[in-house]
Amino acid sequence: MADIPSCSLEQADFRGWKAICLSNGFVTIVAVPDIGGRIMAFDLGEIPLLFIDPTLAGKLFTAEQNQGDGSLAAWKNFGGDKTWPSPQGWENDDQWHGPPDPVLDTGRYQVTGMEHSARAASVKMVSPPDSRTGMQITRKVSLHRGSSRVELELSFKNISDRLRRWSIWDVAQLQAEKTLPDGKLAPETSCTVTAPLNPQSKFPDGYWVMFGEPANPQWGVDREHRLVVAKYRWEIGKIGSDACAPDLHSGWIAFSNPRQGLAFTERFPVFPGEEYPDNGSTVECWTIGKGRVANLDYEHSDIYLMETEVLSPFYTFQPGESHNFQIEWGACRSAGPILDVQAGGCASQRLAVQATHNGVQLSGVFGAFDSGNLLLTWLDKTGEVSGSILLASVNPAELIEFDQTFRPPAGATAAELSVLSEADVELRKLGTCELM
Incomplete structure (x- = not known):
């Protein structure tokens, strides 16, 4: 810190x-x-x-x-x-x-x-x-x-x-x-x-x-x-x-x-x-x-x-x-009108998923309320975590333009994007979407 x-x-x-x-x-x-x-x-x-x-x-x-x-x-x-x-x-x-x-x-x-x-x-x-x-x-x-x-x-x-x-x-x-x-x-x-x-x-x-x-x-x-x-x-x-x-x-x-x-x-x-x-x-x-x-x-x-x-x-x-x-x-x-506000930040484009030949493409545009790390979490049908990936550093002064392709773990039915705060080590959600 x-x-x-x-x-x-x-x-x-x-x-x-x-x-x-x-x-x-x-x-x-x-x-x-x-x-x-x-x-x-x-x-x-x-x-x-x-x-x-x-x-x-x-x-x-x-x-x-x-x-x-x-x-x-x-x-x-x-x-x-x-x-x-x-x-x-x-x-x-x-x-x-x-x-x-x-x-x-x-x-x-x-x-x-x-x-x-x-x-x-x-x-x-x-x-x-x-x-x-x-x-x-x-x-x-x-x-x-x-x-x-x-x-x-x-x-x-x-x-x-x-x-x-x-x-x-x-x-x-x-x-x-x-x-x-x-x-x-x-x-x-x-x-x-x-x-x-x-x-x-x-x-x-x-x-x-x-x-x-x-x-x-x-x-x-x-x-x-x-x-x-x-x-x-x-x-x-x-x-x-x-x-x-x-x-x-x-x-x-x-x-x-x-x-x-x-x-x-x-x-x-x-x-x-x-x-x-x-x-x-x-x-x-x-x-x-x-x-x-x-x-x-x-x-x-x-x-x-x-x-x-x-x-x-x-x-x-x-x-x-x-x-x-x-x-x-x-x-x-922000990149435009706000479509959603969560504990971790707000979205001018909500988290979305698109199937690709080698996995799923996740995209969205966000602003974060905390300085910390962007975390992608895979959830199964019961809401339990089936895997997570630490992605990048983020902070309130920088726009998050997220667009990456992933291969979800077996059993994953949803993806959740969050910010792991560097100051208080709390995980706060940015957005969630169901996988196709």
Whole structure:
């Protein structure tokens, strides 16, 4: 492990804000407590994934300025990633009336913990108590040596004297822009958000339109690959989906920027049978583009972004009670829209098999979340290992374009591609396919 960079943690200036920076040589995380405990950077190498509004960089506002007249135009949308209560609305006190929200969205969070070793680094930030929702939010972000995987631990605590009911809602804003030869910004229309199509979805198309035109060309379904798809076309709108993996107990949502060759992923638990907000949505995607929302018109703005939003089920909070929800981020190289996300990485081409005259040809295109070794495992019809081959070194900064021919051992009925992490010696799956 001598050649794997150690984790680092430092307090530093970031774009004019006081920040805590976590890094491990593959990814860098920047947390800014003073603007709602936001994560304002998640970079793969030197390339940023999260959106930052340059006109607000380094700025701080009073609670009164953050609230303004309470309209959306008054909201200080710094960018980055933040955590809110759901459902959102303005009809009654069981809905979160934001943004703007000068406490939970843009309040000054306190740093209550920083931990650092060669193997891991983390920072914990806690919001001011909010009398309107009765909640106090804790956000802890952790990264580990030799990996682009980041753990986001989110907690709500009821600080009021009555029963409360909320979902934990995390919102990441991803850069979806490109720079033209004349220096102007424009939408990067190759950017795509994908999520797995729920095999038991309550929605005919696997999603529902929450805002904007129902015929928005950005929204669609890829039934061949069993995906809900949002293709960035600089239209304003939002969809929700009850997306989950085929096992019904886990889910993921992924953003890809093929021009930059990057992917950002989020993995999270799903709880079948539990009630979710927004008509049963586990994930949502919001896009900034042409059109109006409330008193804002983005027609002539230079804001180009897509949001990936993850929601927990509703939790009932007794006074003093807390509930937690965990999301795992990943970042890696990508060759196109993400078709699958597993513990070891993501696929822009799933593992596939083709019979040849001297064996089987296995192919696929992947990004890995860990520095380590690519391992091919042969499985028999009972799922037991019948052989394995160590193939090549991999890491999050390099695309894996896999295309090799093998002669499977007798009795093998499936092939599984995994990454054996060099740092923690854990084996994490990339993909599986049945042999012909």
